[in-house]
Amino acid sequence: MIEFTTWDIIRNLLLATRWTVLLSLVSFVGGGTAGLLLLFLRISKRKALRGFARYYIELFQGTPLLMQLFIAFFGLGLFGIDVPAWLAAGLALILWTASFLAEIWRGCVEAVAKGQWEASASLGMGRFQQMRYIILPQALKVAIPPTVGFSVQVVKGTALTSIIGFVELSKAGTVVTNATFQPFTIYGLVALIYFALCWPLSKSSQILERKLNVAHRNH
Amino acid sequence: MSLIEITEVRKSFGSTEVLKGINLDVEPGEVIAIIGKSGSGKSTLLRCINGLETINNGSISVAGAQFIDDELHLKALRLKVGMIFQQFNLFPHLTVGGNVILSQTVVKKTPRPEAETMARKMLERVGLGHKFDAYPDELSGGQQQRVAIARALAMQPIALLCDEITSALDPELVSEVLAVVRELATEGMTLLMVTHEMKFARDVCSRVVFMHQGRVHEIGPPEGVFANPKTPELRQFLGVH
Numbered sequence: 001m002i003e004f005t006t007w008d009i010i011r012n013l014l015l016a017t018r019w020t021v022l023l024s025l026v027s028f029v030g031g032g033t034a035g036l037l038l039l040f041l042r043i044s045k046r047k048a049l050r051g052f053a054r055y056y057i058e059l060f061q062g063t064p065l066l067m068q069l070f071i072a073f074f075g076l077g078l079f080g081i082d083v084p085a086w087l088a089a090g091l092a093l094i095l096w097t098a099s100f101l102a103e104i105w106r107g108c109v110e111a112v113a114k115g116q117w118e119a120s121a122s123l124g125m126g127r128f129q130q131m132r133y134i135i136l137p138q139a140l141k142v143a144i145p146p147t148v149g150f151s152v153q154v155v156k157g158t159a160l161t162s163i164i165g166f167v168e169l170s171k172a173g174t175v176v177t178n179a180t181f182q183p184f185t186i187y188g189l190v191a192l193i194y195f196a197l198c199w200p201l202s203k204s205s206q207i208l209e210r211k212l213n214v215a216h217r218n219h
Numbered sequence: 220m221s222l223i224e225i226t227e228v229r230k231s232f233g234s235t236e237v238l239k240g241i242n243l244d245v246e247p248g249e250v251i252a253i254i255g256k257s258g259s260g261k262s263t264l265l266r267c268i269n270g271l272e273t274i275n276n277g278s279i280s281v282a283g284a285q286f287i288d289d290e291l292h293l294k295a296l297r298l299k300v301g302m303i304f305q306q307f308n309l310f311p312h313l314t315v316g317g318n319v320i321l322s323q324t325v326v327k328k329t330p331r332p333e334a335e336t337m338a339r340k341m342l343e344r345v346g347l348g349h350k351f352d353a354y355p356d357e358l359s360g361g362q363q364q365r366v367a368i369a370r371a372l373a374m375q376p377i378a379l380l381c382d383e384i385t386s387a388l389d390p391e392l393v394s395e396v397l398a399v400v401r402e403l404a405t406e407g408m409t410l411l412m413v414t415h416e417m418k419f420a421r422d423v424c425s426r427v428v429f430m431h432q433g434r435v436h437e438i439g440p441p442e443g444v445f446a447n448p449k450t451p452e453l454r455q456f457l458g459v460h
């Protein structure tokens with residue numbers, strides 16, 4: 001049997017961490033973009049678009065991420081579409097993230113005073129111009145802390161992709177454990193790495209929230 | 220042809236009818252005060268003229284622009300009538316100058332330098348040229364409301380709708396805003412204002428509209444309406460017996 005030094009273990013875990021980070025970034029950026037689109041649909045004047053966005057959000061928030069991963073991975077396979085694990089993982093996480101961010105942001109948009117919509121409308125702005133110049137800039141300030149806070153959920157969510165065989169941090173932990181029979185040490189290290197990724201995020205979310213509360217001036 | 224033609228306008232919220240067939244024609248340069256009890260539909264009427272509410276029946280036209288509920292027609296309508304709100308509704312994330320410039324560049328596509336010149340001119344007009352770079356929350360209520368007036372004027376509307384624009388102000392700030400409105404009136408701007416300032420209405424307005432339960436209950440020049448109210452409802456509202 002091959003002997004693993006502690007350094008070997010750590011090196012393997014850190015190499016896999018790259019994939020966790022990459023997957024988190026892709027999910028967050030992709031989910032953010034899709035979430036913005038979904039937000040526009042969710043607050044659209046058209047009933048059908050609003051309805052679509054609402055059902056989408058309810059569906060993705062109301063089912064476990066794990067099931068969504070399974071469906072993306074195995075479900076599409078049934079139709080003869082061969083989905084690699086990385087693609088299924090990325091896709092499912094993007095769609096899942098989008099549903100949460102859209103709903104978080106909708107709350108922020110609704111927190112903007114109604115008079116802002118009316119004043120900008122009375123000046124002749126169209127709906128998109130209102131969003132672009134008046135509503136989103138104000139909603140953004142409120143949105144930053146919960147959005148950063150949610151990114152922690154995304155990072156932790158990537159751990160589930162190990163189940164469909166995507167080799168990120170958790171999966172690497174399992175692989176290394178199987179080779180070394182030191183589950184406690186290794187999962188301890190894995191947890192430590194997750195903590196190192198997530199803690200700065202949740203901390204900065206808290207700091208941002210406090211800062212924005214103190215500076216309740218709006219600019 | 221009148222500047223603003225309101226014909227048989229009806230508006231319901233759910234099953235309650237708030238406007239029950241309003242007829243009102245406004246000539247260019249007229250200053251109209253709309254008075255009436257809370258809930259009589261004054262704000263709703265103004266909001267309908269500006270297209271903030273859709274009407275269920277009747278028609279509204281402003282200088283030939285018909286009220287039709289799609290974005291293009293609404294925009295045409297809103298370019299002609301500006302609106303000032305009780306709560307000022309300045310954009311808090313923009314400076315005073317930015318507030319007055321934005322809709323010009325975004326809606327009218329005016330080049331930025333021109334829009335800025337216009338903004339400075341309009342801010343001078345309301346006596347706030349020196350506040351160009353301040354943010355709204357650095358201003359008093361009266362100053363904010365004057366910026367809101369400048370913002371509406373910068374779009375060069377042919378009429379202004381004012382909904383209780385002094386009601387949210389401390390008493391000592393009311394007169395500075397009314398002074399601006401008075402000046403607009405003498406310059407010939409067409410104004411429709413919902414107001415509780417009876418003295419102002421008497422001094423400045425060409426006609427007074429008394430609304431009661433969603434109808435124009437009494438209308439006429441201020442001397443007549445205030446000195447000689449015909450209906451018991453108006454007498455009660457004015458507190459004369």
Ligand SMILES: Nc1ncnc2c1ncn2[C@@H]1O[C@H](COP(=O)(O)OP(=O)(O)OP(=O)(O)O)[C@@H](O)[C@H]1O
Nearest residue numbers: 232233237255256257258259260261262263264413
């Ligand atoms: N968006 C709305 N949804 C439902 N009802 C409304 C809405 N806006 C106004 N109403 C109702 O319509 C009626 C007229 O309201 P409006 O605001 O026009 O009155 P007003 O004359 O301006 O009163 P005030 O002097 O209090 O401002 C009120 O009974 C009000 O409750």
Ligand SMILES: [Mg+2]
Nearest residue numbers: 261262263383
């Ligand atoms: Mg009102």
